[in-house]
Amino acid sequence: MCRMNIEVTIKCACSVLLVLFLVFTHETPKPTAGPAVNFNPVRSRIVLNTTKLDYGYCHSSPAEIDEGTKSLLDILNRITVSPYFRYFKVNSAKPCPYWAVSLLCTSAENTCDVCKCDENSIPEALRADEDMSELNTPDGSVAKTVLQPVNLDDWGDWLKADDGAEYVDLASNPEGNTGYSGPLAAQVWRAIYAENCLSSDKDGTCQELSILRTLLSGLHMSINIHVCTSFYKDPELSSPQRNAGIYNNPNISFFPNCQMYNKRIAPFPDFVGNLYILYQFTLRALAKSRSFFTNDVSIFNTGARGEATLTDLQLHDNIKELFNSRLICSPTFDEGAFLESEKGRSLIPQFKAMMLNVTRLMDCVTCEKCRIxxxxxxxGIAVAMKVIMNPENERITLDRSEMVTLVNLARQLAFSVRNAQRLGSVCSEDDCARGLSRPRPSQ
Incomplete structure (x- = not known):
């Protein structure tokens, strides 16, 4: 029988995700002076455990996902540079509610600070009063534990107040290496992981609970792939990656860190498999959200009188293409198998409570860009859970902030899935010699 201590499990899951941001993401290999390095060749493809994908309620094979992602990433890149999806209002200066933190970065190439947008540059139709990253219960408190799931529409009750939030252009501030390092990362890892995870939840090994851990692990891997793919800034726009169809901003380019890929990505196919599960989970949420995006495309209009601009018309076409794409129309995550389990249904309120706490823990991440x-x-994961885990007979709604976070999450994961395999061929000795990845600087 599957048994667990709910409160400890939630603390553990929250702690693990915070650690992923503070430690594993940012304590990346640093270039050292010396001759150009010879990177160890790796397999051109990471072989994934298909049995584990089945256990994660997934239907599409890794090969199907890889093939479909090539075109899907291109569509999502076009969508996420449109005004509706690229401007994200967020308060990145909120204090950590648990301990004192300070923003620390070490990368001179790709700093962790973010340039904010002037509100006057944002189309009036897209201006918002609220912090678009906020996830709150109606009374602003953490959801209480209940025995049975309730209507999940309160997954999307966002704080309607201007509390210092500013607009960020996501396309101009891509996720990647910031060089964050410092004793706080190791301290947080030791304190939280040792106290909340190592000695807890010995009985919480049921399949339903493992899905939650798998989703967080998948996000963990996605973050690391973004870091190692976008590691060395390329101000001269000379990296072959610029023309590889992976970025959504033609004015930003990076060289990958192949040493990091060979050390932290390629040797861990199980963790890459978790990324594929989170990706399929998110794609299924998008598919189930079709009506919110396609029933009335005028919601994307940014004209002064509500009319569609040329950019808006292009977005309308891209949205239609997205929901007609192969992966969105293919069977991915099987929520029916999850929801038919009594244990799965009973865990839904706990998943919600955990995600509420996780979003608050992001204010403890000591790198502004990483925090955003x-x-x-x-x-985005909370929104996907809201859509996936909502019973078919209950109606939900999605507001703009939810649509923006869900689509951008899908784009970030598509980027990671594409590069998890692409870097396998890029980060080989021969390709490095041909300039496809930047070696360490020489003295």
């Missing part, structure tokens, strides 16, 4: 992407992506 962390807020967006964790809210």
């Amino acid at each position: 992407w962390g807020k967006l992506e964790t809210k």
Whole structure:
């Protein structure tokens, strides 16, 4: 029988996700002076455990996901540079509610600070009063534990107040290496992981609970792939990655860190598999959200009188293409198998409570750019859960902040899935010699 201590499990899951941002993401290998490095060749493809994908309620094979992602990433790149999806209002200066933190970064190339947008540059139709990253219960408190799931529409009750939030252009501030390092990362890892995870939840091994852990692990892997793919800034726009169809901003380019890929991505196919599960989970949420995006495309209009601009018309076409794409129309995550389990249904309120706490923990991430992407992506997972775990006979709604976070999460995951395999061929000795990845600087 599946048994667990709910409160400890929630604390553990929240702690693990915070650690993923503070430690594993940012304590990346640093270039050292010396001759150009010879990177170890790796397999051109990471072989995934298909049995584990089945256990994660997934239907599409890794090969099907890889093939479909090539075109899907292109569509999502076009969508996420449109005004509706690229401007994200967020308060990145909120104090950590649990301990004192300070923003620390070490990368001179790709700093962790973010340039904010002038509100006057945002189309009036897209201006918002609220912090678009906020996820709150109606009374602003953490959801209480209940025995049975309730209507999940309160997954999307966002704080309607201007509390210092500013607009960020996501396309101009991509997720990637910031060089964050410092004793706080190790301290947080030791304190939270040792106290909340190592000695807890010995009986919480049921399949339903493992899905939650798998989703968080998948986000963990996605973050690391973004870091190692977008590691060395390329101000001269000379990296072959610029023309690889992976970025949504033609004015930003990076070289990958192949040493990091060979050390932290390629040797861990199980963790890459978790990314594929989170990706399919998110794609299924998008598919189930079709009506919110396609029933009335005028919601995307940014004209002064509500009319569609040329950019808006292009977005209308891209939205239609997205929901007609192969992966969105293919069977991905099987929520029916999850929801038919009594244990799965009983865990839904706990998943909600956990995600509420996780989004608040993002204010403890000590890198501004990482904090913003962390807020967006964790809210995106909460929105996906809201859509996936909602009973068919109950109606939900999605507001703009939810649509923006869900689509951007899908784009970030598509980027990671594409590069998890693409870097396998890029980060080989021969390709490095041909300039496809930047070696360490020489003295």
